[in-house]
Amino acid sequence: MRQSKIFSKTTKTMPADIKLASHKFLYKAGFIRESAAGRYYFLPIGIRVREKIAKIVEEEMNRAGAIKIITPVLHPLDLWKETNRTQSVGFELMIVKDRNNSEFALGGTAEEMMVDLVRKFSLSYRDLPFNIYQFSQKFRDEMRARGGLLRVREFMMKDAYSFHADEDDFKKEYQNMWEAYKNIFNRLGLATVVVEADNGYIGGEYCHEFVVESDAGESRFLISADGAYAAHEDVAQFEKKCMNLEEKLTDLKEVDAQRGNTMEDGVDFHQLPLWQQIKDVLFVNEKGEFILAIIRGDFDVNKTKLKNLTKSVDLRHATDEEIRGLGSEPGFISPVGIDKKVIVVADDSLRTIKNAYGGANKKNKDLLNINIDRDYQPNLEGDIAMAQDGFLSEGGSRLQESKGIEVGNIFQLGYHYSSKMNAKFTDADGKEKFYYMGCYGIGIDRTLATIAEKYHDDKGIIWPESVAPFKIHLIGIGNQESGAWDKAEELYKILEQAGMEVLFDDRRDITAGEKFADADLIGCPYRLVVSEKTLAKNSVEVKKRNEDKAELVEIGEVIKYITHST
Numbered sequence: 001m002r003q004s005k006i007f008s009k010t011t012k013t014m015p016a017d018i019k020l021a022s023h024k025f026l027y028k029a030g031f032i033r034e035s036a037a038g039r040y041y042f043l044p045i046g047i048r049v050r051e052k053i054a055k056i057v058e059e060e061m062n063r064a065g066a067i068k069i070i071t072p073v074l075h076p077l078d079l080w081k082e083t084n085r086t087q088s089v090g091f092e093l094m095i096v097k098d099r100n101n102s103e104f105a106l107g108g109t110a111e112e113m114m115v116d117l118v119r120k121f122s123l124s125y126r127d128l129p130f131n132i133y134q135f136s137q138k139f140r141d142e143m144r145a146r147g148g149l150l151r152v153r154e155f156m157m158k159d160a161y162s163f164h165a166d167e168d169d170f171k172k173e174y175q176n177m178w179e180a181y182k183n184i185f186n187r188l189g190l191a192t193v194v195v196e197a198d199n200g201y202i203g204g205e206y207c208h209e210f211v212v213e214s215d216a217g218e219s220r221f222l223i224s225a226d227g228a229y230a231a232h233e234d235v236a237q238f239e240k241k242c243m244n245l246e247e248k249l250t251d252l253k254e255v256d257a258q259r260g261n262t263m264e265d266g267v268d269f270h271q272l273p274l275w276q277q278i279k280d281v282l283f284v285n286e287k288g289e290f291i292l293a294i295i296r297g298d299f300d301v302n303k304t305k306l307k308n309l310t311k312s313v314d315l316r317h318a319t320d321e322e323i324r325g326l327g328s329e330p331g332f333i334s335p336v337g338i339d340k341k342v343i344v345v346a347d348d349s350l351r352t353i354k355n356a357y358g359g360a361n362k363k364n365k366d367l368l369n370i371n372i373d374r375d376y377q378p379n380l381e382g383d384i385a386m387a388q389d390g391f392l393s394e395g396g397s398r399l400q401e402s403k404g405i406e407v408g409n410i411f412q413l414g415y416h417y418s419s420k421m422n423a424k425f426t427d428a429d430g431k432e433k434f435y436y437m438g439c440y441g442i443g444i445d446r447t448l449a450t451i452a453e454k455y456h457d458d459k460g461i462i463w464p465e466s467v468a469p470f471k472i473h474l475i476g477i478g479n480q481e482s483g484a485w486d487k488a489e490e491l492y493k494i495l496e497q498a499g500m501e502v503l504f505d506d507r508r509d510i511t512a513g514e515k516f517a518d519a520d521l522i523g524c525p526y527r528l529v530v531s532e533k534t535l536a537k538n539s540v541e542v543k544k545r546n547e548d549k550a551e552l553v554e555i556g557e558v559i560k561y562i563t564h565s566t
Helices: 019-027 044-063 077-082 111-118 169-185 263-270 301-309 320-325 414-420 445-452 483-498 512-522 555-564
Strands: 033-034 041-043 072-078 096-098 103-106 130-139 152-162 194-199 207-213 219-224 230-232 253-256 278-285 291-298 316-317 344-348 354-363 364-372 380-381 399-413 424-426 431-434 436-445 473-474 503-507 528-532 539-544 549-554
Touching: 019 445, 033 152, 041 044, 041 512, 044 130, 044 152, 044 169, 044 354, 044 445, 072 077, 077 111, 103 278, 111 152, 111 414, 111 436, 152 169, 152 445, 169 301, 169 399, 194 219, 194 399, 207 219, 207 445, 230 253, 263 354, 263 364, 278 301, 278 320, 278 354, 278 414, 301 316, 301 344, 301 380, 399 414, 399 445, 414 436, 436 445, 473 483, 483 503, 483 528, 483 555, 503 512, 528 555, 539 555, 549 555
Parallel strands: 194 230, 291 344, 344 380, 473 503, 473 528
Antiparallel strands: 033 041, 072 103, 096 103, 130 152, 152 436, 194 207, 207 399, 219 230, 219 399, 253 364, 278 291, 278 316, 354 364, 399 436, 424 431, 528 539, 539 549
């Protein structure tokens, strides 16, 4: 491709709000341009990278036995109502009406569409299992678009859905997809950490994310020092050491407490350890229910775990007025004697301490020697604690905090969607049974940005050969009389005839320095320069983008040199 004919240009300037390296270089090199917030044009060289990523994903999905289809972008809203996801997704649905006043959702994910497709067929156990996938535009009305392609409102995703007779069969496909994803990301040059994660609005009981470690990411996860355990902060578990279980229970006692409202104020006033204090956090869910999360004072409440345990879609902190309306007091909330309309949810860490202390639901009044079961009975009990850097995994290895970009995920869906949508197959015994399902996603555009985020220097992107827009960036330098241009033209045709992907910088009104800067910015693996100087030695200057040193290679040996260097 001739650079003079490409509908995109490099630029030295960019909007002030661009912060991440991937966003900066994709913009400056002419891979993308923003349309509206969170929605992007893909320009010619950007499309080439995007298509190469999709091709690798498609090859590995096909190799794993999945079957490619395509679903409509507009989803009948009635399908989403069948699963009650019009109110429960983790993003705002974008809804449109057609001329018949029928409502459709712009597809943000495709569980309902895939299940609806499958239930249109009369299938039996003999047709199972199967895995169907697609590449399609997804639409999510994200509250906050950021980081270029890392968090957007419109993007390409590969999403796959498997259908099984039972959980045992599903587990085989789950592992199959796990291995396929490892192959995909290895081919893309991305080292991933597979972390346990929360299924969120998609549903199901467990899932794993494929995360590329990067400070640019929004995924915070914990990984054990021995590498045996990795989990997103939303679900990470840790060892909750028993503290003073040898103590005898002592009598509950109310005392004056002229203190501030913080946990630290309680520690200072009572001169007792933080771990012995009860932390009380009052939430309100989407139904208007009051949920009091109580936990050991040295731990923090994990809202995701709390939402899952209480089956809440959304949680917000209660206001001071709401707290007082329940007969309590901000900073002095207690599960002991709290209004019965409040759902008390206890973290299991409260089983590791005795004779705790905390508020008494009255201003400047505290309770000493609070004990679970004797003094209060939680409505729900479980793990609602946030793991932190330095905590110990349940295997005893120290947890280390890291950040990364989620590029893929695999989910167990079970019967969640098939049961809600009455999607059944006929089993060997002649009875109809619900499909057992899994789903598997890869964000193509986010993956592209992640590669640029991981592979760059201060001059531009350094694309891995597997996804580079072109393998070779050919540059001609010199005046018309030097012969360099004719030789560059000749070499361009030779390289293309040899099947090599070449971006030929044939612009004659651009300085050599500008051409080199553009080559570094765009980031093709090989830069070839034909100039009067190289012609004097019947050679071409060859430089790899990821190396500093250039060398002269005889023109007749260039193809062999590049082929053997790959």
